[in-house]
Amino acid sequence: MQDVVLAMLAKEPSHGYELRARLRDALGPVGEAMNAGQIYVTLGRLEKAGLVSAEREPGLPDRPDRKVYAVTAAGQQRLAGWLTDVSWPGPASAEFHLKLAAAAAGGLADPLGIVDAQRRELLRLLRDTQRAAMAEPEGSSAGLLLEGVVLRLQADLRWLEACEQHWAARKREDRW
């Protein structure tokens, strides 16, 4: 979040509410759950770290929503690093994989039942995301973000299918 806010400030010094409007435009329905105060918390942290400077407009009270924020030289450096960073947060595959293995090994639960429940949850998430995507006008950038979420859920569902096949075969061979 800090890097994102920093990047949105790079164009020109801005008020917090301007940044919030830009975020809302870019995120669409994905940003709906975001807390309005979050942007100011993030700006406060960036200011403390010396990555942004904050200037109070003359004659106005000292409140975060009255300040104009700008990226500092240190902030520019951090941004340059962020833009070339290729780390990529993956889904929580290992935990789920171990859940199935442990459930089978310890006789705690039927792995196939766990897969079924997980598939239902992912399908509902996919449905909700799909609905949000269908409601976006063609070519919207929020729609593009939703497509990313849809594609990842589809990949996860395919992996669940592979999990199901694997554990169904184990079950048939009685090798839990």
Add this chain to the structure above:
Amino acid sequence: MVSETLLRTRGLSKTYGRGEGLVRAVDEVDLEVSAGETVAVMGPSGCGKSTLLHLLGGLERPTAGEIGLAGQRVDRLTERALAGLRRTAIGFVFQAFHLVDELTARENVELPALLAGQSPRAAKRQAVDLLERVGLGDRAGFLPAALSGGQRQRVAIARALSNDPLVVLADEPTGNLDSAATLEVLRLFDRLHAAGQTLVIVTHDSRVAATADRLISMRDGAFVDETRMSGGTRGNLGALAGLEG
């Protein structure tokens, strides 16, 4: 919601070959589809889902079991009556669109109405209306080759709606489409659903399945799981997209 059963099967089976080589493509399937419901059947290729759809639509004859459509026993119909039923009561949508390349979008959509005995004038008027409904009113005079994949499938869907069918059967309707075109088709299915159209879709595309009322998983010719797609989730879009709280 009043849920009147529109389509029902009992012990529906289709086998090919015999003895050692016997294949149970569809194995004693019991299915009930309510009027206005969208049902998706999912499963790996070869699980029998396409054969099931062909049986439901009277394109193939079952080896055993019953099929009832709006109270009529489809499995007992003569070939002639079955052909009539296919023309008037069932709309088909295929993965490869199956449009006639030499005919314009409007002429493709007119075909089923003409085959069902409507006058050319009525068929034309209806085709124009249907193309408007699928958002292609301005493409009526285009040949399929001049349309995108998503547009071709929408023409095929308009054609499927031509005789106001009781049920639309779709076989991998997004199988040949990219992501944006898939969204076009899903939007259209959603509108049909809202208008009360009954839809049975076989697919391996989880996006299509996720927009259905009910999802049936099929394996080795039989139904193995059923999910009603109602109810909420515990996730939220922001977390799903990687936004920190």
